[in-house]
Amino acid sequence: MPEINLSGVTTVLHLCAPNDRNGNPNRAFVAFERNALRGFWAEEYRGCHAVPDQLRELAAFAPRINVSARDLISWRKAAADLCPDLCN
Numbered sequence: 001m002p003e004i005n006l007s008g009v010t011t012v013l014h015l016c017a018p019n020d021r022n023g024n025p026n027r028a029f030v031a032f033e034r035n036a037l038r039g040f041w042a043e044e045y046r047g048c049h050a051v052p053d054q055l056r057e058l059a060a061f062a063p064r065i066n067v068s069a070r071d072l073i074s075w076r077k078a079a080a081d082l083c084p085d086l087c088n
Helices: 053-060 069-082
Strands: 011-017 026-033 036-042 064-066
Touching (some): 011 053, 026 053, 026 069, 036 069
Antiparallel strands (some): 026 036
16 A cells, blocks of 8 residues: 655644553544544554654644544544554
């Protein structure tokens, strides 16, 4: 599958779901070019370093949006349909 060009990304959102049963963070960053989804990166314990270098500044200042764990799974699936390589 071809790699998606991230140079046009203008918006990164920080999606935050409640921690999992073991207390691990359940958060991710999603990137958009205009209104098109361009990537999804699970934050884990990496913070804004979870995204590619070229998106790091956008991720560092991304608005936080509280979502459910089910919503986060839906975002991950949508990004995987776009390009599995951009979804960790």
